[in-house]
Amino acid sequence: MRAYNFNAGPAALPYEVLQRAQAELPDYEGSGMSIMEMSHRSKAYELVHERAKEQLRSLLGVAEETHILFLQGGASMQFGMVPMNFLHPEQVACYVQSGNWSNKAFKEAKLVGDARLVAASDTRPLTAPDLRGLELPANTAYLHVTSNETIEGLRLGSLPDTGNTPIVCDMSSDILSRSIDASRYGLIYAGAQKNLGPSGVTVVIVKPEMLSKANQTLPSMLRYEVHAKGNSLYNTPPTFAIYLMSLVLDWVTQQGGLPAISARNTRKAGLIYQAIDDSDGFYTGLVAKPDRSDMNITFGLADELLEPAFLSASVQAGFVGLKGHRELGHFRASTYNAVPEEHCQALADFMRDFMRQHG
Numbered sequence: 280m281r282a283y284n285f286n287a288g289p290a291a292l293p294y295e296v297l298q299r300a301q302a303e304l305p306d307y308e309g310s311g312m313s314i315m316e317m318s319h320r321s322k323a324y325e326l327v328h329e330r331a332k333e334q335l336r337s338l339l340g341v342a343e344e345t346h347i348l349f350l351q352g353g354a355s356m357q358f359g360m361v362p363m364n365f366l367h368p369e370q371v372a373c374y375v376q377s378g379n380w381s382n383k384a385f386k387e388a389k390l391v392g393d394a395r396l397v398a399a400s401d402t403r404p405l406t407a408p409d410l411r412g413l414e415l416p417a418n419t420a421y422l423h424v425t426s427n428e429t430i431e432g433l434r435l436g437s438l439p440d441t442g443n444t445p446i447v448c449d450m451s452s453d454i455l456s457r458s459i460d461a462s463r464y465g466l467i468y469a470g471a472q473k474n475l476g477p478s479g480v481t482v483v484i485v486k487p488e489m490l491s492k493a494n495q496t497l498p499s500m501l502r503y504e505v506h507a508k509g510n511s512l513y514n515t516p517p518t519f520a521i522y523l524m525s526l527v528l529d530w531v532t533q534q535g536g537l538p539a540i541s542a543r544n545t546r547k548a549g550l551i552y553q554a555i556d557d558s559d560g561f562y563t564g565l566v567a568k569p570d571r572s573d574m575n576i577t578f579g580l581a582d583e584l585l586e587p588a589f590l591s592a593s594v595q596a597g598f599v600g601l602k603g604h605r606e607l608g609h610f611r612a613s614t615y616n617a618v619p620e621e622h623c624q625a626l627a628d629f630m631r632d633f634m635r636q637h638g
């Protein structure tokens with residue numbers, strides 16, 4: 280039986296993907312070897328690489344001329360690479376601080392140049408900043424946002440109109456969870472280990488006009504342009520992670536693509552939010568209702584002294600990964616694409632049972 284896996288990342292992968300990877304592992308398409316034993320310049324691997332790119336392009340609606348890169352170093356590497364490439368002297372990089380991860384991105388940018396906070400979340404309850412009417416200095420290099428704060432479980436609302444100023448988005452924890460208008464972003468980045476596949480590969484989607492403005496003096500591995508010119512094969516890419524991602528992308532397509540996935544994600548998260556909202560204050564959501572994430576559901580118990588008992592009962596009942604992030608405490612259920620609806624129902628049922636016993 281599959282565990283009730285609510286891990287925040289690395290996180291649940293679709294069971295069908297694991298089975299397919301297992302079947303294909305020792306002898307990939309009659310080659311007598313696994314995909315991870317092949318050259319990254321072999322025909323077989325090239326097909327995997329191109330297919331993953333094309334699947335992402337079609338699922339997210341990315342324009343033909345926009346580059347899709349497979350890099351390493353995680354989303355954390357992007358925190359530094361973005362300002363190193365795009366924040367020039369005399370310019371300012373504007374950051375929206377919606378939670379812990381955007382704050383980390385901001386701090387890294389400050390190491391590189393003039394980075395400023397232009398909007399921030401309110402606390403208690405956590406409320407996403409309203410970005411409508413946001414004004415940016417004329418010398419803004421880019422506006423950085425984080426579409427989903429994984430630790431808080433907070434989703435950023437609509438994007439501001441920034442005119443010609445590009446928007447850079449950390450989409451690590453909600454990429455592929457719903458449809459987006461990819462044309463609104465100059466650059467999107469996402470570590471794979473939530474909705475895309477295993478850890479080890481970071482997807483970067485970047486418009487050509489961004490590259491033409493990038494710093495030319497950085498070491499090669501830090502330059503998006505070098506990776507774009509080399510089709511993410513400038514050096515050895517994480518071939519197995521990209522292969523697994525391509526299987527996940529096939530699976531997403533088979534599920535009906537992003538419209539179907541998004542409807543299911545809203546239903547799944549709704550089951551757990553309903554258990555919170557029906558509890559008469561026994562459970563409280565940590566984020567204001569309009570800003571709740573469908574990917575990471577954070578909640579606490581009104582009686583905090585009961586929280587250790589909730590955690591140990593959840594572990595006993597087979598739930599994995601519910602302990603909240605160390606920065607925030609309480610509980611977090613991450614309900615990424617691959618978490619089955621029945622597992623979310625099981626968690627909602629468990630929460631109601633626990634409340635009956637302790638309420």
Ligand SMILES: Cc1ncc(COP(=O)(O)O)c(C=O)c1O
Pocket residue numbers: 288352353354355356380425427428429430449450451452470471
């Ligand atoms: C929104 C967000 N940004 C950045 C990161 C950091 O990612 P990585 O560990 O791949 O560097 C995470 C990790 O969970 C995340 O959730």
